[in-house]
Every structure is written in structure tokens, then in C-alpha cells.
Amino acid sequence: MISLNIEKTFGFISKEKVSAYEAEVKAAQEMLEKGTGKGNDFLGWLHLPSSISKEHLADLNATAKVLRDNCEVVIIAGIGGSYLGARAVIEALSNSFTWLQEKKTAPIMIYAGHNISEDYLFELTEYLKDKKFGVINISKSGTTTETALAFRLLKKQCEDQRGKETAKQVIVAVTDAKKGAARVTADKEGYKTFIIPDNVGGRFSVLTPVGLLPIAVAGFDIEQLVAGAADMEKACGADVPFAENPAAIYAATRNELYRNGKKIEILVNFCPKLHYVSEWWKQLYGESEGKDNKGIFPASVDFSTDLHSMGQWIQEGERSIFETVISLDKVDHKLEVPSDEANLDGLNFLAGKRVDEVNKMAELGTQLAHVDGGVPNMRIVLPSLSEYNIGSLLYFFEKACGISGYLLGVNPFNQPGVEAYKKNMFALLNKPGYEEESKAIQSRL
Ligand SMILES: O=P(O)(O)OC[C@H]1O[C@](O)(CO)[C@@H](O)[C@@H]1O
Numbered sequence: 001m002i003s004l005n006i007e008k009t010f011g012f013i014s015k016e017k018v019s020a021y022e023a024e025v026k027a028a029q030e031m032l033e034k035g036t037g038k039g040n041d042f043l044g045w046l047h048l049p050s051s052i053s054k055e056h057l058a059d060l061n062a063t064a065k066v067l068r069d070n071c072e073v074v075i076i077a078g079i080g081g082s083y084l085g086a087r088a089v090i091e092a093l094s095n096s097f098t099w100l101q102e103k104k105t106a107p108i109m110i111y112a113g114h115n116i117s118e119d120y121l122f123e124l125t126e127y128l129k130d131k132k133f134g135v136i137n138i139s140k141s142g143t144t145t146e147t148a149l150a151f152r153l154l155k156k157q158c159e160d161q162r163g164k165e166t167a168k169q170v171i172v173a174v175t176d177a178k179k180g181a182a183r184v185t186a187d188k189e190g191y192k193t194f195i196i197p198d199n200v201g202g203r204f205s206v207l208t209p210v211g212l213l214p215i216a217v218a219g220f221d222i223e224q225l226v227a228g229a230a231d232m233e234k235a236c237g238a239d240v241p242f243a244e245n246p247a248a249i250y251a252a253t254r255n256e257l258y259r260n261g262k263k264i265e266i267l268v269n270f271c272p273k274l275h276y277v278s279e280w281w282k283q284l285y286g287e288s289e290g291k292d293n294k295g296i297f298p299a300s301v302d303f304s305t306d307l308h309s310m311g312q313w314i315q316e317g318e319r320s321i322f323e324t325v326i327s328l329d330k331v332d333h334k335l336e337v338p339s340d341e342a343n344l345d346g347l348n349f350l351a352g353k354r355v356d357e358v359n360k361m362a363e364l365g366t367q368l369a370h371v372d373g374g375v376p377n378m379r380i381v382l383p384s385l386s387e388y389n390i391g392s393l394l395y396f397f398e399k400a401c402g403i404s405g406y407l408l409g410v411n412p413f414n415q416p417g418v419e420a421y422k423k424n425m426f427a428l429l430n431k432p433g434y435e436e437e438s439k440a441i442q443s444r445l
Helices: 015-019 022-034 054-070 084-093 118-130 145-170 181-189 209-217 222-235 246-259 272-289 311-316 355-372 387-408 416-428 435-443
Strands: 003-005 073-077 108-112 133-139 171-175 192-195 264-269 297-302 321-330 377-384
Touching: 003 246, 015 246, 022 246, 022 387, 054 133, 054 145, 054 192, 054 209, 054 222, 073 118, 073 145, 073 209, 084 209, 084 272, 084 387, 108 118, 118 145, 133 145, 133 181, 133 209, 145 171, 145 181, 171 181, 171 209, 181 192, 192 209, 209 222, 222 387, 246 321, 246 377, 246 387, 264 272, 272 297, 272 321, 272 387, 311 355, 321 355, 355 377, 377 387, 416 435
Parallel strands: 073 108, 073 133, 133 171, 171 192, 264 297, 264 321, 321 377
Antiparallel strands: 003 377
16 A cells, blocks of 8 residues: 655645644545535545445456457547546556567557547557457546547447447447436447446546446456555545544645645656556646636656656756655566676666666655755655555545645536637537537637
């Protein structure tokens, strides 16, 4: 399970000030538990891990097996919370070169429906031309343009290539129980479907079939993922004292930093497999907190890669940032730096050392340099890249996000701001029902 260390924020904010959040955090926890806060119709994620049944997981695994047995490639069609959680977990747990490996143990997982790039979709459909592929169509609303557009193309191609009957077997829908075009299509075509509960918003849905089905298809142990999340649900429970509750401490610390002018939080990793965990985290915190003209801006970097691009800014730019580092304790493999007689590169001082030791010293050196440079630093230790640990990390961030949103005084569970671009896009594309908006927007061009 993950653990949190906030020692390196104390040169910037005081321990006492963080501890003083205890009452506020308790009130936020109570609002979550009793459902008395804003957005209380979207609290289905709160006790989700501990309520997932063995039968539900077996159903997901059985459907995953159908896709695994019948597909070389599986496309996850979804955007935002409808793909980021799955991608975060799959990429964290997969071999970095999984799709280039000759011997495959699972279908190649590809993502679509998260952009409207004609080249992306053209190249994807080209690639799929000789592939036995399946699709998981994920959309809570069932009407998101990006996803619906990609699915329209993929459905047709799958039916044309594999026939209607096989397509029916290898297309699965994860959507609302009743509403939306994805539901209508799935019912009409007879696809296997999984429901996204009404009370779980997209960015909190990774432990529903939205995340669990693709993760199972990719060959990972969803029981362990859920077990890690369930243990973290306990560890972050309302009954756990403030000082021992990692979600409470994280939420309090980042709010105290924010109140002290640290407006940007940078989520840092030193392992490229965690890149999509950061992407998932950015949506979780960005959509939850960025409203009412408030909210920490969630940013992310992959180190040491980005030390050679963003490192300068972080070290010496405007002092409005803090870092939260996901520190991976144990790597999966062992690789030592070889000794070289000629030592032309001057690296013999590293000979015999694990590559991970070099990485860990880069991490420690960076932490010290950034703290010295005026950047408060929190550290989340992830013991290893296992399903269990990743499950605990995801739930930790979700719980802290709920608390943090209430500390900030916003509704952490809506996202009204996302509609503005959609309205303009539909008006510009003359969507039926947008006639007035079309006229108004045309007059501005
Ligand atoms: O699952 P849906 O309804 O397609 O929505 C996808 C994403 O779009 C949003 O509604 C807005 O960006 C997100 O909150 C959500 O995760």
C-alpha cells in the first residue's frame, strides 16, 4: 500500500497549520459520509471498492476472456474518465514494449475516441485492416462526440471485416443503464453491456467496469486492484484519526500550500510507466477543483526526462509551484551498469551499480535541489508496480480529492465548464437544435 511523507513542505508551511485542518477535514469527511455536501448525488465511488462482489468481478473476467480469446487487438473507445483510468493502470503494469513483443499474452490495447484527429483515426483504421479486433465502447452519457465518432467508424469496420455475428461478440458497451445513444445501440445490436452507476462520475469511475473491463482484458488481476483500493478505503476512512489518514493529510497539505500562494501542483514520477497515472490524476483534480475561479492547477512531469526540459522552470521560475512525487520503491527487474575498460564515457564510477540506484539518486538529488530552490515537496511512496499498490494509489487520490474539493469550498463532483466548448462546436457544425447558437456564433466570426 502507498504511504505519504510531507516533511519537505515544512520549510514553506508549518506542521501546526496543517494539523489545524483537522476540524475542517472532519467536516469534509462527514459531508462525504452523510451525503450532505455539494454534488452528493455523485458519491457512489466512496465505498465502491469494499462493495464490489466476487460475482461482478467474475462477470467482468468472463467477458474479458471472450475478448482475449477472439481478438488480437482491442480498442478502448472513450475520453476523459472513460479511458484514462484504464490506460493509467494498464500502462503502469505492462511491459514498456508490450506491443512490439513477438509473443503476446494479451491483445494489443489501443485507445481511440479521445481526440478528433482525422489522421489518428485514418491511421488506426488502416492498421486494423488485417486485424481481428474488438471494441469496448465506454461512455457514461453515451453521447460524447469524440467517442461516438470513433465508435461509428470502428463498429462499421468490425462488422465489415468480421461479420455482424462475430462483431456482436467482440463489441462490448460500458454505459448508462438506460440513457444515451451508446445504450440504444448496444440494446439494438445485442452487445454485452456493463453499467456505469448513476452516482459515479467519469473521473471517479476507474473501479467500475469503465476501468475494470479493459484492465482485465489486458491480463491484469482486477481482484488485487480492488483489494488494494478496499484496503486504502479503510486506511482513509472517516474513523481514522487525522494524523494517520493519508488522504486527510494530503488534502490538508495541498490546501495549505494553495492558501500560501502555491497555485500549481506538479505530479512527478521517475518511471515512464506512470505517465498515464498523472494524466488520470490531472483530470481527477482539474475537473473536480477548477471552478468558481478557484483551484490548484494540476500539472505533471516525467523525470528524469523532463528535468532536461521543464527542470529549469521548476528550479528557478516563478515560485508558485509545489511538487508531489510518486516514488517507486522497488522496480521489477535488475540491470547493472557494466564496467568498461576504456571508460571513454567516464561512467566507470557507476560500474556494478543498479540502474535503479542511479535513478534513485537522481530522485533524491532533485528533491533536495527543488526544495532548496523554493519548491515544497510531498512524496508518495509506491512500494512496487503491482495491481494491489496501484489500486491503493487510485483510491487514495480519489478520497483526497473529495476531501480537498470540500476544503476548497467547491462542488468537486460536477464539471459545468466542459460544456462551453461543446456548445460552440455544435453551433459551428450546425447541429440540429443549435440554430440560435449557430447564428450567434457566425456573427462573431
Ligand atoms: O463518459 P462520457 O459521458 O463519454 O464522458 C467522458 C468525459 O467527458 C466529461 O464529461 C467532460 O470532459 C468527463 O467528465 C468525462 O469523463
